[in-house]
Amino acid sequence: MEQTILDNEIAIRLLFFFGIFALIGIWEVIAPRRALTMSKAVRWASNIGIVVLNSVVLRLAFPVVAVGFAAYVNQQGWGILNQFEIHPLLAILIAIVALDFAIWLQHVMVHAIPLFWRLHRMHHADLDYDLTTGARFHPLEIMLSMGIKLGVIMLLGPAVVAVLIFEVILNALAMFNHGNIRLPLALDRVLRLAIVTPDMHRVHHSVQDDETNSNFGFNLSIWDRIFGTYKAQPDLGHEKMIIGLNRFREPRDNTLPRMLVQPFIGKADDYAINRRSWKQPEDKN
Numbered sequence: 001m002e003q004t005i006l007d008n009e010i011a012i013r014l015l016f017f018f019g020i021f022a023l024i025g026i027w028e029v030i031a032p033r034r035a036l037t038m039s040k041a042v043r044w045a046s047n048i049g050i051v052v053l054n055s056v057v058l059r060l061a062f063p064v065v066a067v068g069f070a071a072y073v074n075q076q077g078w079g080i081l082n083q084f085e086i087h088p089l090l091a092i093l094i095a096i097v098a099l100d101f102a103i104w105l106q107h108v109m110v111h112a113i114p115l116f117w118r119l120h121r122m123h124h125a126d127l128d129y130d131l132t133t134g135a136r137f138h139p140l141e142i143m144l145s146m147g148i149k150l151g152v153i154m155l156l157g158p159a160v161v162a163v164l165i166f167e168v169i170l171n172a173l174a175m176f177n178h179g180n181i182r183l184p185l186a187l188d189r190v191l192r193l194a195i196v197t198p199d200m201h202r203v204h205h206s207v208q209d210d211e212t213n214s215n216f217g218f219n220l221s222i223w224d225r226i227f228g229t230y231k232a233q234p235d236l237g238h239e240k241m242i243i244g245l246n247r248f249r250e251p252r253d254n255t256l257p258r259m260l261v262q263p264f265i266g267k268a269d270d271y272a273i274n275r276r277s278w279k280q281p282e283d284k285n
Contacts, residue, residue, distance in 0.1 A: 079157015
């Protein structure tokens, strides 16, 4: 089975990617949560362009990526999970949860360290919020993220199928919880007990710095609740909240060339945790 997964990994991931992308894209048209402020064509051209560029960069920078590296790690007998007799299904569950926690920690890290925030803020500079925002990451951050993920895989020793499942879930939920989609509020309250919903993660993309530094989860919502970074709703509500960052408010900042140079523009202390210089002005109304 492992060889079958390795031989068909790209096809499996592309099938899920395009299927979920189409589903969320249609959902956004039928039941949008917010009115968009920018041309969708311009944003999508830039956001999808960065996805294509990142795919090329990863293939050039890494001989193997997550699934292939997991196979190598297991062949060598590395990792914590390879040192114990664990039922395969339990081992898969442990691996998925552990990988998700590692991604959560990484997300906090890129908000806490100004150098890494320079890379990550391109993700937050999007002036609108939809499923393409979930894939909008700077190539340097993508390489950093993959390096961390490979390190976690080497430490953990997860099965190939566990890594593939995690990658598919991460990709699918990133599109889901970045979707400009309307969920019934009662359903949202139930879902966010387990997973990150669009309304929950949208708070993280608020222009307000205290809201930007909350709700770091991509998959499981439990980590933000445990570590005190959970915020239920934005102060101004989902329709009136402002998306993005104060520094990059011009439409041209969302063109691909400008996105690529954003890490090298200005200071990095505006939203980095404990290094913030901007405060939301008081509402005098």
